Amino acid sequence: MFLAWNEMKSAKLRFLLIIGVLTLMSYLVFLLSGLANGLAELNREAVDQWRADAIVLSDESNINLPQSSMTIQAAQNISAKNKAQIAQVLLVARKRGTKIKESVAITGIQKDQFLMPKVSEGRAFNRINEVVADDSLKADGLKIGDKLNISSSDQKLIIVGFTKKAKFNAAPVLYTTLSTVQNIKYGNGNISRKGLINGVVLRDPNFANLKVASKLKLTPIESFIENMPGYTPQKISLDFMIYFLFVIVSVTIGIFLYVLTIQKVSIFGVMKAQGISSGFLIRSVIAQTFLLALFGVFVGFVLTTITGLFLPAAVPIQLNIPVLAVYGMIFIFVATLGSLFSVQTIVKIDPVKTIGG
Amino acid sequence: MSILKIQNASKIYGSGHTQVNALKPTHFTAETGELIAVIGPSGSGKSTFLTIAGGLQKPTEGSVLINGQDVTELSEKKRSMIRLSEVGFILQASNLIPYLTVDNQFRLLDKVKKGNMNPNEKDKLFNQLGIEDLIKKYPADLSGGEKQRVAIAKALYTKPSLLLADEPTASLDSNRAFEVISILSLEVKEKNKAAIMVTHDNRLTKYCDKVFVIIDGQLSQISDGDQAYAHLNSSD
Ligand SMILES: Nc1ncnc2c1ncn2[C@@H]1O[C@H](COP(=O)(O)OP(=O)(O)OP(=O)(O)O)[C@@H](O)[C@H]1O
Ligand SMILES: [Mg+2]
Numbered sequence: 001m002f003l004a005w006n007e008m009k010s011a012k013l014r015f016l017l018i019i020g021v022l023t024l025m026s027y028l029v030f031l032l033s034g035l036a037n038g039l040a041e042l043n044r045e046a047v048d049q050w051r052a053d054a055i056v057l058s059d060e061s062n063i064n065l066p067q068s069s070m071t072i073q074a075a076q077n078i079s080a081k082n083k084a085q086i087a088q089v090l091l092v093a094r095k096r097g098t099k100i101k102e103s104v105a106i107t108g109i110q111k112d113q114f115l116m117p118k119v120s121e122g123r124a125f126n127r128i129n130e131v132v133a134d135d136s137l138k139a140d141g142l143k144i145g146d147k148l149n150i151s152s153s154d155q156k157l158i159i160v161g162f163t164k165k166a167k168f169n170a171a172p173v174l175y176t177t178l179s180t181v182q183n184i185k186y187g188n189g190n191i192s193r194k195g196l197i198n199g200v201v202l203r204d205p206n207f208a209n210l211k212v213a214s215k216l217k218l219t220p221i222e223s224f225i226e227n228m229p230g231y232t233p234q235k236i237s238l239d240f241m242i243y244f245l246f247v248i249v250s251v252t253i254g255i256f257l258y259v260l261t262i263q264k265v266s267i268f269g270v271m272k273a274q275g276i277s278s279g280f281l282i283r284s285v286i287a288q289t290f291l292l293a294l295f296g297v298f299v300g301f302v303l304t305t306i307t308g309l310f311l312p313a314a315v316p317i318q319l320n321i322p323v324l325a326v327y328g329m330i331f332i333f334v335a336t337l338g339s340l341f342s343v344q345t346i347v348k349i350d351p352v353k354t355i356g357g
Numbered sequence: 358m359s360i361l362k363i364q365n366a367s368k369i370y371g372s373g374h375t376q377v378n379a380l381k382p383t384h385f386t387a388e389t390g391e392l393i394a395v396i397g398p399s400g401s402g403k404s405t406f407l408t409i410a411g412g413l414q415k416p417t418e419g420s421v422l423i424n425g426q427d428v429t430e431l432s433e434k435k436r437s438m439i440r441l442s443e444v445g446f447i448l449q450a451s452n453l454i455p456y457l458t459v460d461n462q463f464r465l466l467d468k469v470k471k472g473n474m475n476p477n478e479k480d481k482l483f484n485q486l487g488i489e490d491l492i493k494k495y496p497a498d499l500s501g502g503e504k505q506r507v508a509i510a511k512a513l514y515t516k517p518s519l520l521l522a523d524e525p526t527a528s529l530d531s532n533r534a535f536e537v538i539s540i541l542s543l544e545v546k547e548k549n550k551a552a553i554m555v556t557h558d559n560r561l562t563k564y565c566d567k568v569f570v571i572i573d574g575q576l577s578q579i580s581d582g583d584q585a586y587a588h589l590n591s592s593d
Contacts, residue, residue, distance in 0.1 A: 002468050003457075010456035010495065270452045273413055275441025276469050277434065352414045355448050 003281075004288035015292065018256050022296025023303065025249050026331050029242055030304040031317065033327050036238035038316035043231045046105075046134075046168040047221065050084075050115055054207040055224050056200040059217045063227040065168075066090050066105075068198045070216060075200045080210055082203040084113035087181040087196075090171060092151040100141055105168040106131070106150070106157075108181030114203055117175055122161030128180050129155060134172035135162040139313060148174075153184045169228045242327070246334045254338030257289055261342040268346060269354025278347050285346065286339050293335035297328045358425075360519050360551040361387040361410055366419030366429075368405050368574075379405040381574045382419065387519070387551035392542050394562045395555045397571035403555040404523055406571060410553060411444045411521045412436045424518060441470050445512035447522035451504050452511065453496040459507050460492040466515055474514050485540050486510050487533075501528035509537060513544060520544070520552035526561060538564045 008015045056078055061068030066088050075085050087108035094101045109115040111124060117132060122144045125132055133142065137159075142148075148157040157174065166173040182194055202218075204210075212218050219227075226232050261268075268281050301324065308319045368380035379402045387393055397403050409416050412428035413436075420429045423443050428436050446452060453462060466473055474482065483489040486506040496504055505528050512520060520541065526534035538554075538561050545552045554565070562568045568580045 002461075002465065003454075006458075006461055007456040267454055270448065271454065272437065273440070273446055273448065274452065274466075275437045275439070275444070276465075277437055277441075280469055352408050355408075355413075355446075355452070 001284070001287045001291075003284040004291060008288065008291065018253075018292055019295045019299070021256075022249070022253065022293055022335065023299040025245065025252070026297045026300030026328065027303050027307075029245050029249075029327055029331060030300055030319070030324055031307065032238055032242050032245070033323055034304070034308070034317040034319045036235060036242070037320050037323060038318035039234055039238070040231070041318050042167050042170045042316050043228050043234075044225045045165040046107075046173045047225055049117060049165055050201055050203075050221075052114075052201045052203050052221050053205055054202040054210075054218055054220050056202065056212055056216050056218050057198070057224075059215050061199075061217075063217070063219050063224055064229070065198055065224075069196055070199065072195045072197055074213055074216065075197060078200055078202075078210070078212060078216075080200075080202045080204045080207060082114065084115040084201045084203075085110060085178060085197050085199075086115060086201055087178050087185075087198045088168075089181055089185050091153070091184070093148040093157065093174065094151070095142060096147040096149055096156070098141075102137060102140055103171050104133075104137075105171040105173045106181055106184060107168065107173050107175050108178040108197070109175060110178060115175075115201060117163035117166060119161040120164050122159070125160055125176050128177055128183065129157050130160045131157050131174040131176040131180070132161040132163050133159050133174050134166035135164055136167065137172050138162065150184060153187075155180070155184050169231070246330060249331060250334040250338040252338070253289060253293065253335045254341040257285060257339045258341045258345065261285060261345050265345070265349055266354045268349050269351045272349060273351035273355050278349075281346050282343050285342055286336060289336050289339035290332065293332040296335075297331050301328060359386045359388050359422075360424055361385070361553075362422040363410060363416075364420045364422070366409055366416035366421055368402075368409060368414075369417045378574050380409065380416070380576070383576045385410070385569075385576065387553060389518075389549040389551060390546055391551050391566045392538075392545045392564065393551070393553045394565040394568045395553060395571060395576075396557065396559070396562065396568065401571045402574040402576075403571055405574075406576065407521050407523055407553065407555055411446060411519070412439055413446075441515070443518050445515060445517035445520045447505075447509050447512045447520070447525045451496065452508050453504060455496050458493055458495055459488065459499075462507065462511055463514055466511070470515055472516065474516060479514065482510055482513060486537070502530070502533060505529060506533070506537070509540070513540075516548070518550050520550055522552065522554040524555055524557065526556065526558055531560070534558065534561065535564075 057063060057065065057068035058070050072085065089106050091104065091106060092101055093104045119132055120135060142159060144159055144161065146159045150157065163175065178197060207218065210218060271281065304319060308317065311317055363383055363385040365382050365384060366380065367382040370377040370379050395403055395406065408414050409421060412421060412423060415429050420427050423439055426439060428439055457465060486509060488503065488506050488510060491499060491503060491507065499507065505525065509525060526537055529537060541552050542564055544550055567578060569576055570579050
């Protein structure tokens with residue numbers, strides 16, 4: 001640490017530049033992780049609010065809630081302790097008399113079951129066609145009392161309340177009664193299909209032991225989320241970018257440190273001639289890398305936090321401090337790993353060759 | 358007791374027709390209290406001899422005993438520990454670390470080894486060498502002679518029993534050169550060390566207890582003690 005630190009003090013510009021590069025890389029890692037997090041959140045925040053363990057959907061639905069269909073009878077036959085019926089249809093809602101349009105997930109639930117969200121503003125729905133909407137819609141200019149026209153249906157909805165964090169597969173959710181959804185889907189008149197819902201959400205840690213009818217499929221909630229259209233490809237792409245960045249970080253700092261080590265061969269040779277061990281020199285190079293990465297990550301973190309404060313709400317970046325901390329540590333670790341490139345060089349330095357004379 | 362004992366050591370660099378017999382088979386001992394000069398033309402093998410004596414490299418044949426320990430049988434790691442504790446090198450090229458201030462050069466030695474000079478001894482040494490005002494400077498800001506004096510202080514600081522100096526006075530004016538030799542001589546006599554100094558400077562050999570000459574890798578003693586003085590006087 002002594003050598004590492006003193007060297008950095010005496011060649012400030014050189015080391016500040018390296019820290020600068022590491023800062024930019026850690027900034028990129030942090031923003032990407034924020035983006036991955038934010039995009040995942042867009043897809044799953046409503047489901048996370050349910051605090052559910054599993055979901056039962058029709059086998060044919062390919063684990064896709066809007067495509068699933070089952071009878072209330074079948075739903076009642078599921079023997080889980082804590083279960084809630086859900087109906088859902090994805091449509092476009094337009095504020096009456098305006099051009100404000102938004103794709104929404106109209107989600108029918110029963111008010112007394114656990115899917116009922118906490119109403120943060122206004123009140124819960126009491127009657128058919130009343131909805132509690134995701135409060136991101138407020139940014140589009142929607143407010144309590146607004147009436148909504150629904151594409152491909154003549155039903156008119158009215159917003160009676162808002163709830164926080166209710167996006168399903170990136171679409172704002174409108175929570176309402178089961179019958180509202182059934183009316184939208186099948187029309188007022190079609191009595192024969194009134195008994196249909198989309199699925200049953202389970203809050204039961206022992207769901208794995210449950211048996212469901214052969215036309216139904218029991219899916220853990222995490223795989224349900226992973227099966228949402230776009231969710232997994234998006235997440236894999238971003239995660240891959242982050243992992244690849246870690247490799248680049250390791251190689252880049254490895255090259256920097258290797259060049260620095262090559263420049264210092266004669267100095268290391270002199271120290272080895274005096275009897276200073278290779279181990280001491282290797283530790284000092286590793287300590288130096290660690291310090292550089294630590295500074296880089298710290299500044300990157302500060303930059304990320306500042307950026308987070310100024311990002312417009314429309315940018316789906318969600319900074320999650322524990323995740324950033326983990327990525328920061330991985331960053332420092334892989335950077336330090338990069339310095340191991342130089343170990344062999346240091347071991348091989350022959351003091352006799354380098355001291356000359 | 359002999360601090361350094363070299364038995365039948367030789368060094369051959371390379372092989373085939375690029376082979377160089379840098380050191381022919383050599384016997385050599387340095388006893389406590391001895392300041393020994395090695396002179397010889399450029400390329401004659403002086404540095405080779407010194408690096409073998411200090412355990413920096415192994416001889417092709419023969420053995421080298423530092424304080425009774427045969428360093429030719431030790432691993433590089435063990436040899437480096439012996440160098441750190443027993444040997445003080447004053448190198449032909451500067452052995453200062455460019456990114457450490459003079460003061461930190463010494464703190465580095467405290468990091469890697471215990472039992473170095475205490476602050477009083479250190480102050481005294483700095484005064485003798487006239488470097489007490491340089492401690493905040495980096496090597497790049499020192500003159501050639503100042504660098505050499507700091508390098509000498511550095512070699513003495515770890516209290517080695519064997520001091521090896523390659524042209525320690527090369528960039529010093531004659532007053533400083535004499536001063537440096539007398540410091541080395543005093544260290545050797547008072548603290549029971551041995552010192553071997555490679556030099557071109559004939560004026561300095563009169564301070565040495567023995568003088569060796571090396572020509573084409575062949576080491577031979579030309580004088581000892583007062584004889585050295587006489588030898589040089591007669592040749593002047
Ligand atoms: N690593 C090496 N490989 C091959 N030959 C070498 C090597 N080191 C030294 N030599 C040769 O060995 C001989 C002795 O070299 P050495 O460095 O000991 O000379 P020196 O007496 O110290 O010279 P100077 O007074 O110029 O410092 C020279 O001919 C030199 O070319
Ligand atoms: Mg030489």
